[in-house]
Amino acid sequence: MAVVGAGDYEEKRCSLARELGRRIAQTGHVLITGGLGGVMEAASQGAKEAGGVVVGILPGEREAANPYVTVAIGTGMGHGRNAIVVRSADVVIALPGLYGTLSEIALALKMDKPVIDLGDWNVDGMIKAESLGEAMEIVEAKGKTAARRRRG
Structure with missing residues (x-):
């Protein structure tokens, strides 16, 4: 599961990302983020403290990863x-x-991935979640569907 959001974030929203x-x-999922600060670091911290695996896909070098990343992948690709x-x-x-x-x-969306809106994006094709609990219910349903698709 990927969590995306601002690299510079106020504490109130970081607590949501940590949770x-x-x-x-x-729930046994691997967390994937951009590996830097803000939402990425807060979500990484929550996952790592819960014993999860955190993959950080960095715009530059691996050394830039936040301290909660388990596996850092330096791409040198920027955005x-x-x-x-x-x-x-x-x-x-x-x-x-x-x-x-x-x-x-x-x-x-272009790659046909389910995208859950836990902000106020209002982008066509996204799935709006009104709460963290609702987002996790959608994750479980969509994640199972994606896993079945991979197995063919």
């Missing part, structure tokens, strides 16, 4: 790494962000 990361780990983040996930959960997050949303 989201924790729940993703507790181009957004395509790898969303392609690697079964489901993408979008918290509020800016243009980088919007690009991840667009790429995921």
